[in-house]
Amino acid sequence: MVLKQSCFGFLFLFIACAFASMSSAQTYPSKTLKVLVGFAPGSGPDLQAHAVSQQLALQLGQAVIIENKVGANGTIAARSVAQSNPDGYTLLFSSSSIASTPYVYKNPGFDLLKDLRAVASVGILDGLLVLVNAKSPIANLGDLIEKAKKERVMYGSPGVGNIIHLASESINLNAGIGMEHIPYKGASEVMTGLLSDSIQVMVATPPSVLNLVLEGKVRAIAFTGSKKFAPLPEVPLLKDAFPGFEPIGSWGIFFVPSKTPNDVVDRLNAAVRESIKINAVSALLQRDGYFPDHKNAQDINAFFKNEVLRMKEPFRAAKIEPL
Numbered sequence: 560m561v562l563k564q565s566c567f568g569f570l571f572l573f574i575a576c577a578f579a580s581m582s583s584a585q586t587y588p589s590k591t592l593k594v595l596v597g598f599a600p601g602s603g604p605d606l607q608a609h610a611v612s613q614q615l616a617l618q619l620g621q622a623v624i625i626e627n628k629v630g631a632n633g634t635i636a637a638r639s640v641a642q643s644n645p646d647g648y649t650l651l652f653s654s655s656s657i658a659s660t661p662y663v664y665k666n667p668g669f670d671l672l673k674d675l676r677a678v679a680s681v682g683i684l685d686g687l688l689v690l691v692n693a694k695s696p697i698a699n700l701g702d703l704i705e706k707a708k709k710e711r712v713m714y715g716s717p718g719v720g721n722i723i724h725l726a727s728e729s730i731n732l733n734a735g736i737g738m739e740h741i742p743y744k745g746a747s748e749v750m751t752g753l754l755s756d757s758i759q760v761m762v763a764t765p766p767s768v769l770n771l772v773l774e775g776k777v778r779a780i781a782f783t784g785s786k787k788f789a790p791l792p793e794v795p796l797l798k799d800a801f802p803g804f805e806p807i808g809s810w811g812i813f814f815v816p817s818k819t820p821n822d823v824v825d826r827l828n829a830a831v832r833e834s835i836k837i838n839a840v841s842a843l844l845q846r847d848g849y850f851p852d853h854k855n856a857q858d859i860n861a862f863f864k865n866e867v868l869r870m871k872e873p874f875r876a877a878k879i880e881p882l
Contacts, residue, residue, distance in 0.1 A: 690777045
């Protein structure tokens with residue numbers, strides 16, 4: 560009798576859970592969604608988040624608001640989402656900068672691989688631009704290397720341990736030079752430093768600096784990707800200058816808390832994938848060097864986990880210790 564009751568109870572619980580899952584699929588979303596962006600307004604991730612979220616709102620039939628929660632390479636925003644209610648109404652949009660979190664912070668307040676789940680990608684960025692002030696005597700990569708071997712050269716990045724920092728250190732390692740790292744609070748401050756000659760070099764994502772390059776305010780002397788950056792085909796590739804150089808790029812991914820129901824995750828994934836098909840959105844992303852990525856929710860989460868794990872060796876080589 561006890562066994563029968565126990566079996567009946569288990570069956571009831573199974574049916575109840577299945578009904579709840581179907582119910583969430585049918586009713587989600589029923590209110591406004593919030594997307595946290597861990598970078599400043601006007602930055603590459605911010606521009607992408609706004610462009611895709613406008614279409615995401617149309618796909619989901621609910622308003623989508625953006626909140627910039629800046630700091631710690633996007634980790635502050637990531638922590639807020641990781642600790643939020645896993646109901647699909649609080650999302651994170653981030654670049655690859657957060658992939659370094661386990662190697663930069665000893666106690667970030669969350670476990671990147673366990674507490675966050677990648678939902679959908681808006682695209683993969685093939686590379687980063689290496690920049691100098693347009694008024695700088697450094698005209699090309701050769702000039703930079705020659706100057707750095709003779710005198711002090713400083714480069715800036717938005718903090719310690721982000722993809723920009725690692726890309727810059729990779730130049731140091733491959734070129735056999737020792738540019739000095741000057742960390743700033745954000746990418747806009749790094750650009751201010753470059754324009755004011757406080758630093759001589761910076762590496763940046765194309766979306767955030769392309770207009771400045773086209774306006775002639777800064778000069779792009781190299782690209783870290785696997786192939787030429789289409790809007791600036793004259794900019795040489797680092798991999799052509801340094802045999803064995805592994806291309807360095809970025810990505811833009813939406814995340815939710817890891818315990819978010821699968822049906823909600825799949826709904827979001829489908830909505831993002833439809834959003835980036837819209838001509839205005841795809842044109843913006845591709846103009847900035849992002850290649851559309853239409854992975855399903857399971858595949859993009861697997862891709863993200865691999866991205867985090869492959870950061871371990873570059874951090875070891877750069878001798879960056881967790882703070």
